Amino acid sequence: MSGRPTLARVVPISIELAAGYREALDSVAHERKYLSSLEAPPIERSIAFVTANVANSNPHYVALIDDRVIGWCDIVRDSHPWKRHTGTLGMGVVAEHRGKGIGRELITAALAAAKASAFHRVRLDVYASNANAMMNGFMHRTGASPVPRTGG
Numbered sequence: 001m002s003g004r005p006t007l008a009r010v011v012p013i014s015i016e017l018a019a020g021y022r023e024a025l026d027s028v029a030h031e032r033k034y035l036s037s038l039e040a041p042p043i044e045r046s047i048a049f050v051t052a053n054v055a056n057s058n059p060h061y062v063a064l065i066d067d068r069v070i071g072w073c074d075i076v077r078d079s080h081p082w083k084r085h086t087g088t089l090g091m092g093v094v095a096e097h098r099g100k101g102i103g104r105e106l107i108t109a110a111l112a113a114a115k116a117s118a119f120h121r122v123r124l125d126v127y128a129s130n131a132n133a134m135m136n137g138f139m140h141r142t143g144a145s146p147v148p149r150t151g152g
Contacts, residue, residue: 008070008097010105012113013050013060020069021062022046028092035092059113063093063102070097073106075114075122085120 026040053060063071071093078086
């Protein structure tokens with residue numbers, strides 16, 4: 001990271017930003033390196049996802065440059081009543097904007113909102129091929145710690 005301030009604005013998601021969120025998601029998915037999906041879902045599903053996050057007060061932030069979504073971070077609360085204190089984090093920054101602190105700004109905003117909304121645990125699944133970079137670099141700087149996965 002360069003240490004200089006980014007030109008991105010980090011804002012809560014809105015329905016109006018759903019198409020831009022989907023576009024950024026699709027860009028990262030097409031890299032076939034960081035996400036489990038190979039492409040973004042259809043726009044209708046993306047709108048439904050954003051609508052549900054807004055309705056359920058799930059933290060969901062996007063980074064904007066010139067009103068274009070160039071990154072996102074969302075935390076979806078677990079639907080099981082006995083696990084409502086936990087959430088799963090999803091995030092990405094389009095390739096040309098990585099390394100500028102945008103991911104850190106996004107995750108900081110989402111985790112602060114999660115804490116304010118009584119989340120006690122937030123999980124991020126990371127591919128083994130990306131685990132070292134994530135834990136030694138970006139995720140380590142956010143204060144995250146790895147928890148080995150056991151079982152299925």
